[in-house]
Amino acid sequence: MADVVLRPELHVAIVGAGPRGLSVLERLLVQLSESPASGPVRIHLFEPGEAGAGRIWRTTQAPWFLMNTAAGEVSVFSNSADGGPTRAGYGPSFAEWLREHPRWSGIGPNDYGPRAVYGEYLRHAFEAMAANAPLGVTVRHVAERAVRLTRQNGRTVVTGSGGTVVTADKVVLTTGHPRVTPDDAEKALLTFARQRVGLAYVRGDSAADLPLSAIGPGEQVGVVGLGLTFFDVMAELTEGRGGRFVERDGRTEYVPSGAEPHLVAGSRSGLVMLARGRNQKSPTYRYRPVFVTEEAIVEARRRAQRTTGSAQLDFARDVLPLLKLEVEHVYYTAHVRRRLSEEAAQRFAAIHAKSTDRRGLLEAWGLADVPPPDLERLARPFGDREFDSPRAFHGTLLDLLEQDIAEARQGNVDNPLKASLDILRDTRAVVRQAVDFAGLRPESHRMFLSWFNPINTMVSAGPPAVRVAQACALIRAGLLTVVGPATEVVADHAAGAFVLHSPFVRGSRREVTTLVDARIPRPQLAATADPLISQALADGLITELVNVDSATGQRFPAGSIAVTRKPFHVVDALGNPDPDLYALGVPTENTRWFTQIGNGRPGPMTGFHHDADAIAADVLRHRPAVAPVVLSARPRAAVAI
Ligand SMILES: Cc1cc2nc3c(=O)[nH]c(=O)nc-3n(C[C@H](O)[C@H](O)[C@H](O)COP(=O)(O)OP(=O)(O)OC[C@H]3O[C@@H](n4cnc5c(N)ncnc54)[C@H](O)[C@@H]3O)c2cc1C
Structure with missing residues (x-):
């Protein structure tokens, strides 16, 4: 008689199955198929809406609600389709999926599809991932709101609004856009x-x-x-x-x-939000910053440490000038491209990147009379100007918007202004490096969110x-x-x-x-209307990030869940990272910047999937604390695991 070892089942609960929850599911399944678990794994997705689409992308919404990202730039799969069945890791980009469905043939890769259609794609992705999960892995959609998190014998109990109770080894909070109580x-x-x-x-x-x-x-x-x-x-x-x-x-x-x-x-x-430039970039386009680089941020931190005794940065002093230089670099390069040629633009860009006399360089290239983009002025063009009547204001506004439309139609490569503003999207990763995890001094963090972020959004994230x-x-x-x-x-x-x-x-x-x-509520943890989040906060399972300046003691409560760096463990009321509880996406906005993303990009994995991948690796690294059960069993009674 042989001994059979029953490995305990690993239970993972994902709370919220919009795009972020789906990304965590995807990377869990990919890792489980590449390196199968030693025991069964059960993944429970709590989501009262459609799994995959969730609330924001529900498929039943009206067709005039459009995405804000061109279809060709969007994929929820971390790799391209490989000819096999659509499954975690391998599937079509949104544009490829649209091509496979003739009823959506009118939506091209540079078009902005209805949100309901992207919801269909997300739902399809979820269903394919669940159906093709690796052996021994079960994916279960619990169509309920999670309303309570408690601890029991070292595990986390998730209770659903319909009475479902899941005792999980690991819980991931991807609850997305919050509803908040009125102020x-x-x-x-x-x-x-x-x-x-x-x-x-x-x-x-x-x-x-x-x-x-x-x-x-x-x-x-x-x-x-x-x-x-x-x-x-x-x-x-x-x-x-x-x-x-x-x-x-x-x-x-x-x-x-x-x-x-x-x-x-x-x-x-x-000002009516400005338009984004018509997309001219390929799905796999990645920009390599010249000025606002990771190295420059590291250097700025060293400098701050030396001069202030704290490595926290001042955004206006340490980061914004680099960002402005980057914008100017792309702006003038695009001007040269338009006036001369692509070859000349490349030459100009190489010299501009290293130039110590940029003024002289602009003169030499006939650009001295072209002023650089002024981000603040673009976002607040009226300043203190007064208008005699609504008609006079509308006249000025319409002129400005018509000009904006014309520039946007020229595209995010050909039009110098739209090309340079688009770079604010392409450099987000470096800005995050400066801002995230209280990387800015508290007052600068507040200013970044209340001053720079709206300007940045106005000029670069429009419709x-x-x-x-x-x-x-x-x-x-x-x-x-x-x-x-x-x-x-x-x-x-x-x-x-x-x-x-x-x-x-x-x-x-x-x-x-x-x-x-007509504004989406900002994350304000203390004002959340989600019973789960408010209870977890009250019980000290999660906490709000408070950015503290170690030198001055100045504090800025950021309104978001405090998490560690990857793999984003939540920080509890005692200040300890919780090894079994993670948070990702919108609830952590302000702890991390610009987490409000609903997709990866086709081609090499982007931050969207890397975030989820880090959580998946950590979830699977740690096995349940429960000891294996050893059965003395007859061979025919053995349990296949
Ligand atoms: C109207 C709108 C349009 C947008 N358009 C774009 C766009 O075009 N392109 C883009 O990149 N980004 C867009 N965004 C940004 C947006 O952040 C992402 O696209 C995306 O929806 C974020 O995904 P998420 O999974 O983090 O959050 P969500 O999409 O909000 O999903 C979170 C899910 O969690 C569920 N949930 C919440 N609480 C609980 C609970 N207690 N128990 C169980 N489930 C729970 C919700 O039902 C929801 O389905 C848009 C955002 C909004 C609000």
């Missing part, structure tokens, strides 16, 4: 609306989840924010109401249905040009009023309405009956 200002707006018939206040969220159907035709609707969610709200209340955008004589025009309301929108800048053209069409059609810079929103008791107004535009005061906050 005092929002509570006042909610109360104001509740106390008056005919008024409504709609809190910020993914536009597909906003209750906008009650808005009546012709109603005056205030919209707070002119960023990506503004375009979604705009699409829902125009295309979603049966209106159509048409091209006439090279210009976008709007054909109303009569069912749309009138939008009155405003923001801090008063495709078609959306900006649609906003212009609505302004011209009299269906969209942009209020102006420094828009103020108040609940006006005397008027019995919400009022929007810009101190820089005379006559801009507008009363509205519905007010929509």
